[in-house]
Amino acid sequence: MKRARPLLGTFVEIAAEGLPDPALDRAINAAFDAVECVRRLMSFHDPHSDLSRLNRLAAIEPVEVHPWTARVIARALALHHATGGLFDCVVGAELMHWGLLPDHGFASVQPGRSTAVQFMAKNRIAFRTPVALDLGGIAKGFAVDRAIAVLRRQGVRGAVVNAGGDLRVFGPEATPVHIRDPLNPAVVWTAGFLNNGAIATSSAAETIKIVRGTKVSALVCAETRAPLTDCNSYSVVAATCALADGLTKVLAQIKRTDVPCFKRFGATGIITIPVGTSPLAA
Amino acid sequence: MRWTPFVAIPAAFVIVIPAKATVYLTTEQAQRAVFPGASFTGVPGRSGVWRVSTGGYFIIDRVVGKHEYITYAVGISSNGTVKQIEILQYNESFGSEVREASWRAQFVGKSAGSALQLNGDIKNISGATLSSKHITDGVRRVLAMYETSLKGVQ
Numbered sequence: 001m002k003r004a005r006p007l008l009g010t011f012v013e014i015a016a017e018g019l020p021d022p023a024l025d026r027a028i029n030a031a032f033d034a035v036e037c038v039r040r041l042m043s044f045h046d047p048h049s050d051l052s053r054l055n056r057l058a059a060i061e062p063v064e065v066h067p068w069t070a071r072v073i074a075r076a077l078a079l080h081h082a083t084g085g086l087f088d089c090v091v092g093a094e095l096m097h098w099g100l101l102p103d104h105g106f107a108s109v110q111p112g113r114s115t116a117v118q119f120m121a122k123n124r125i126a127f128r129t130p131v132a133l134d135l136g137g138i139a140k141g142f143a144v145d146r147a148i149a150v151l152r153r154q155g156v157r158g159a160v161v162n163a164g165g166d167l168r169v170f171g172p173e174a175t176p177v178h179i180r181d182p183l184n185p186a187v188v189w190t191a192g193f194l195n196n197g198a199i200a201t202s203s204a205a206e207t208i209k210i211v212r213g214t215k216v217s218a219l220v221c222a223e224t225r226a227p228l229t230d231c232n233s234y235s236v237v238a239a240t241c242a243l244a245d246g247l248t249k250v251l252a253q254i255k256r257t258d259v260p261c262f263k264r265f266g267a268t269g270i271i272t273i274p275v276g277t278s279p280l281a282a
Numbered sequence: 283m284r285w286t287p288f289v290a291i292p293a294a295f296v297i298v299i300p301a302k303a304t305v306y307l308t309t310e311q312a313q314r315a316v317f318p319g320a321s322f323t324g325v326p327g328r329s330g331v332w333r334v335s336t337g338g339y340f341i342i343d344r345v346v347g348k349h350e351y352i353t354y355a356v357g358i359s360s361n362g363t364v365k366q367i368e369i370l371q372y373n374e375s376f377g378s379e380v381r382e383a384s385w386r387a388q389f390v391g392k393s394a395g396s397a398l399q400l401n402g403d404i405k406n407i408s409g410a411t412l413s414s415k416h417i418t419d420g421v422r423r424v425l426a427m428y429e430t431s432l433k434g435v436q
Contacts, residue, residue: 003315004306004369006354006414011369025315140411164411174286178297180409185349186376188407190288190295197283199408206410235408239283268285275296275388 003028007035008140009045010164014147018157018171027154031147031161038143041069042135044092047104051135055092055106059130062120070123072135072142072242079138079246080114083261086250090114091220092132098216098227100207106132111225136218141200141245144168148241161241168198168241182206182233183274191235191270198241202248203233205274219252228252231274238267299404300380303373309355313340316357316366331432338365339432345420350374354417356424362433364421 001024002015012035014028041050050069057063065073079087093111095101103109112131120126127133144161148168151159158171169175174193181187182203191199204217208229219228234251238244247267250259257269288295307315313322313332322332322340330342337360344353351373357365379385 002304002306004304004372006367006369006417010411010414011372029315160406162406162408164414165407165409166411167406167408169406174284175406176288178404178407180407181296182410185374185409186299186380188297188299188404188409190297191408192285192287194286194406195284197285201408201410203410233410237283237285266283268287 001025001028003032005032007032008039008143008163010140012143012147012164013162014151014159015161016151016156016159019155023154024156027151027156030154031150031159034146034150035143035163038068038139038146041066042072042139042142044101044134044136051133052104054125054127055109055132056104058117058125058127062124062126064124067123068142068146070119070125072139073117073125073133074119075142075242076135076138076246077114077117079243082264083247083250085113086222086253087137087246088114088220088222089133089135089137090116090131091137092134094220094225094227095134095218096132098211099209100216100218101132101134106130113222137202137249138242138246140164140166141198141241141243144198144241163241166198166200166241166245169194170196179233179235179270179272181275182231182272187275189272192237194237197237197239198244199235199237200241200244200248201233201235201272202245202252203231204228204252205231205233219249221253223253230255233272235270235272236262236267237270238265243267297404298380298386299374299376301373301375302404303371305371307355307368307370309342309370312342312355312368312370315368316340316355325432336360339428341424341428342370343420343424345416347416349376352417354420356421358425358428362425362428364425367417367421 004013043049050065076089090112093109109132116128116131147161160169174195177194178188179191182205204219207218215229216227234248236244236247251269317334321335325331332340339358341356353371355368359365
């Protein structure tokens with residue numbers, strides 16, 4: 001059984017097998033509910049999300065958030081540390097400035113780093129400076145992981161959850177995985193076979209636009225704070241989709257698949273250069 | 283986790299998909315998925331609009347994007363809010379140039395064992411995120427139609 005819903009600003013497809021139809025239906029519905037819950041908590045676009053409350057208030061006082069929000073932020077901070085700062089979720093100010101994220105009337109957003117975010121207690125978070133956190137680099141992968149966790153708990157034999165290109169497979173069989181050419185959507189190539197794992201892909205190509213005469217995108221270089229504007233796509237295979245999703249942002253900056261920390265994470269990087277362009281254009 | 287890379291040279295296994303259709307649900311299956319246990323009565327003069335026995339409406343609409351057209355269903359609760367959205371069918375189509383040998387030629391000869399295929403059943407594609415914004419626009423249009431011509435009508 002395979003179903004799809006528009007969620008997280010993209011199409012989320014859930015395929016599952018190995019249970020009678022009514023049970024599969026219930027399992028898939030519950031998995032979609034988990035994805036919707038992640039959206040409700042961590043959407044930058046929704047002014048009522050946990051994330052928007054943090055961005056509005058955490059520089060003034062500690063904010064209590066849902067355990068899932070706290071978990072994603074804790075992972076984002078750990079990834080920031082493990083990647084020498086290359087993974088950084090504190091890019092809200094830049095993306096708002098470039099018109100890629102909405103301004104919900106935040107008082108005075110300043111650029112900053114993940115080090116501005118601190119845990120005061122298990123689910124209580126404060127910002128040292130008025131930064132804007134954007135979980136767009138990891139929350140979609142986390143939502144895919146939650147959906148897979150729900151499906152497993154409900155007893156399905158095998159499942160694939162694909163949130164607009166960030167996907168995770170679960171089950172006894174290896175599944176072929178394809179990667180789309182970043183500039184030619186009609187073209188895909190077979191990257192490999194995946195068993196109980198995840199792959200995520202990021203590309204500046206999807207969000208590039210010209211703002212005030214400058215080319216911008218939703219991928220930000222952690223060091224220079226400049227937008228990344230090459231048209232390659234950067235895929236990462238890892239055990240969880242949140243990790244794969246997060247590490248694509250690191251690969252997009254380093255642009256080499258032999259990133260030292262990938263080995264530690266058991267992750268594999270894949271760079272797809274659009275057909276017909278020179279690798280040097282990256 | 284186990285990952286088995288297929289090949290070191292991507293272009294050797296390029297697949298061109300001129301058109302791809304994925305059917306998720308039939309109308310009846312979508313009705314059951316959105317309003318379980320209810321019965322449905324077509325609204326006269328309006329195709330794709332059903333009144334639901336338990337209150338509310340079930341509406342089928344289609345949106346067209348740059349390379350895709352999507353048939354989807356919206357369940358509207360009796361209080362006029364969106365209950366659920368389900369995709370019925372997702373079609374991708376990449377136009378005539380993809381069918382032309384000259385366009386496809388650019389992918390050939392990238393490596394020795396170049397195996398250019400045309401294939402309609404490719405699953406599990408990772409890649410740049412596809413926007414669902416046109417569904418959001420479509421739902422807004424459906425809700426406006428509900429407000430002006432369905433709401434309160436018996």
